[in-house]
Amino acid sequence: MATSTNGFKVLLMGRAGAGKTSMKSIIFANYHSRDTKMLQPTNHVEHNSLRFLGNLRLNLWDCGGQDQFMENYFESQRENIFQHCEVLIYVLVAARDKNPGNDERKKDVEYFKDAIESLTKHSPNATTFVLIHKLDLVHESKRAEVYRQVKEELLTVAPERAQDRITFMGTSIWDDTLFKAWSKIVAVMVPDPDVLQAHVNFMCQQLMADEVVIFEKNTFLVITRAHTKEMPDQYRFEKLSNIIKQYKLSCQKAKTNFRNFVVKNDRFRAIIAPRCDVDGRDDV
Amino acid sequence: MEDIPKVVMCGLPRCGKTSISKVVFQKLSPHESMFLEGGLTKMETFSVCHNHLLRLRLVDFPGAILCDENLSLHQNDATVFGGGDCVVVLVIDAQDESYATSVSRAKKVIEFALKRNSKLTFDVLIHKVDGAKFHSEERKMECQTIIHDKLTEELADKVQECTIHFHCTSIYDHSIFEAFSKIVQKLIPEKPLLENCLQSLLDSTRMEKVYLFDVVSKLYLASDRQPVDLQWYELCADMVDLVIDIACIYGNGLEENKDAACEFNLQNGAVLILKEVGHCLAIVCVFKSDDTFDKHELLDHNIEVFKEALGRICASQSDALRGTQRS
Ligand SMILES: Nc1nc2c(ncn2[C@@H]2O[C@H](COP(=O)(O)OP(=O)(O)OP(=O)(O)O)[C@@H](O)[C@H]2O)c(=O)[nH]1
Ligand SMILES: Nc1nc2c(ncn2[C@@H]2O[C@H](COP(=O)(O)OP(=O)(O)O)[C@@H](O)[C@H]2O)c(=O)[nH]1
Ligand SMILES: [Mg+2]
Numbered sequence: 238m239a240t241s242t243n244g245f246k247v248l249l250m251g252r253a254g255a256g257k258t259s260m261k262s263i264i265f266a267n268y269h270s271r272d273t274k275m276l277q278p279t280n281h282v283e284h285n286s287l288r289f290l291g292n293l294r295l296n297l298w299d300c301g302g303q304d305q306f307m308e309n310y311f312e313s314q315r316e317n318i319f320q321h322c323e324v325l326i327y328v329l330v331a332a333r334d335k336n337p338g339n340d341e342r343k344k345d346v347e348y349f350k351d352a353i354e355s356l357t358k359h360s361p362n363a364t365t366f367v368l369i370h371k372l373d374l375v376h377e378s379k380r381a382e383v384y385r386q387v388k389e390e391l392l393t394v395a396p397e398r399a400q401d402r403i404t405f406m407g408t409s410i411w412d413d414t415l416f417k418a419w420s421k422i423v424a425v426m427v428p429d430p431d432v433l434q435a436h437v438n439f440m441c442q443q444l445m446a447d448e449v450v451i452f453e454k455n456t457f458l459v460i461t462r463a464h465t466k467e468m469p470d471q472y473r474f475e476k477l478s479n480i481i482k483q484y485k486l487s488c489q490k491a492k493t494n495f496r497n498f499v500v501k502n503d504r505f506r507a508i509i510a511p512r513c514d515v516d517g518r519d520d521v
Numbered sequence: 522m523e524d525i526p527k528v529v530m531c532g533l534p535r536c537g538k539t540s541i542s543k544v545v546f547q548k549l550s551p552h553e554s555m556f557l558e559g560g561l562t563k564m565e566t567f568s569v570c571h572n573h574l575l576r577l578r579l580v581d582f583p584g585a586i587l588c589d590e591n592l593s594l595h596q597n598d599a600t601v602f603g604g605g606d607c608v609v610v611l612v613i614d615a616q617d618e619s620y621a622t623s624v625s626r627a628k629k630v631i632e633f634a635l636k637r638n639s640k641l642t643f644d645v646l647i648h649k650v651d652g653a654k655f656h657s658e659e660r661k662m663e664c665q666t667i668i669h670d671k672l673t674e675e676l677a678d679k680v681q682e683c684t685i686h687f688h689c690t691s692i693y694d695h696s697i698f699e700a701f702s703k704i705v706q707k708l709i710p711e712k713p714l715l716e717n718c719l720q721s722l723l724d725s726t727r728m729e730k731v732y733l734f735d736v737v738s739k740l741y742l743a744s745d746r747q748p749v750d751l752q753w754y755e756l757c758a759d760m761v762d763l764v765i766d767i768a769c770i771y772g773n774g775l776e777e778n779k780d781a782a783c784e785f786n787l788q789n790g791a792v793l794i795l796k797e798v799g800h801c802l803a804i805v806c807v808f809k810s811d812d813t814f815d816k817h818e819l820l821d822h823n824i825e826v827f828k829e830a831l832g833r834i835c836a837s838q839s840d841a842l843r844g845t846q847r848s
Contacts, residue, residue, distance in 0.1 A: 484760070487756055500767045
């Protein structure tokens, strides 16, 4: 996808308390999940300009979700907010406390409808991600059902031509789903993803590595990956990302950072190196 | 079983004894300690047996017993201080405003225990020094001084007879691991020997610092003779964590982590190197250099020498300790 010259505009929307600022803080500012309890409600729109993948500029618009702000976005601010936008991330809570199916959900749907219509009008090529969030509050046995219900409800109000530009994902800050979802989101921001994938495949073969993973340097989200062997652990990317992030934090405490490192034993060798941020695994 | 060294944890209820032993030896995350059930009334014991060097029995001494004015211990409970090597850890809750009760209890325990075993040594943990109240090092030191003075005053004549060390600790950072490292080191008879070996390893390769880690608990069992810098210890301990975590993903986890090695290049020019030297034992070295690190061969050779020495030390020890077992 093409990028506009002054950066990549990403809208983060949803009703108050949905968890927008929480996810932003976890992904981009290394917050621990429990620290999000201290976050204050966002006032109007909070702009963050982040460097991403080296020289890409990511303009994140965290739109405070209280009703008075929301109405404002769809009326006087509409053009300003929705134009030149590349990605809309709409966040809503999977299950509002106790009484389901009341006004709360209606408002979620109504605002979603407004948002997606405004987006289709002002940025017809934008991609939309809907995050059905706080799934941890829904009992495990009901998650799939709740997720499907919300998804259907939202799809019925979306304009037809926008429908295949919407991706739904279930998330929670308390497990790996958040990381997975954001890895998917940032993947659409990668310029020339096919070229990158080809490079990584080539690299993986040349190195005779079992696996090569490209992480983004600041967030440690997975950009792309290639492997020549099946890996047993399907959560390895989230784990790796977490492990490396943790160590980065330890280094920051000591007022330094790591350049690269190698971990191995008699079964494997993992190399983490900068610029390309590679993690390769070899059998020795 | 009797000759396994013991660590006895004493302190008032809710001062953090159980949290400490679970965080250090059972990988409990500090935040989960909030859900620990309190009100132990019976003594709880578990064995730690990670490798040849780190073998001990940890006794969680119920705080309720200490609340009893006369400290009238059951005969069985009293034996806890007797027999073999033993360290008594006295935990004092630093967030508890008045230290009077905890200090006078600590004094009682010391007197009581010394009567049973005059060779005992004591470690006072001034615990929970975290949060807003203890944001600065000065505050911690202040608190330590107060408790130190109070306790020595109360013990008056006894103080010459026993050794007491003081540590400020919290389960939310590395301080508890650092303090416990020093505690378990007292129970490793080969520690001076290991220290000599590490010191000569350091001298021959011009390292900044070197630690011998128990990789399961992240405690260091010995180090060279330079003073320990908490910052290096933290980075090294976190490195041990990282190596194990990655080995769990791509290797076969902790148990089969043979020939594990790890090398970190830091932006400040330091190089950290980890090498496995025995079952659940690893050496972590810190090098400070501004140019590229080129001592791999020298280091590998010297570590081989160290490994041999370690092998001999452990072999002679395991003869002495035959019959111990994992719990
Ligand atoms: N259980 C649970 N709580 C969450 C999750 N994500 C966020 N929260 C909590 O939800 C609360 C509100 O989060 P915020 O990020 O401030 O919400 P917001 O969407 O930015 O709200 P506004 O700024 O008012 O629009 C915080 O207390 C978070 O800790 C989740 O996945 N599960
Ligand atoms: N702030 C803080 N709280 C701690 C620390 N260590 C333990 N605690 C808390 O103290 C409480 C009592 O701990 P517990 O281990 O059950 O005490 P015990 O009765 O001595 O075994 C728990 O809620 C722990 O979370 C610490 O280092 N800092
Ligand atoms: Mg917010």
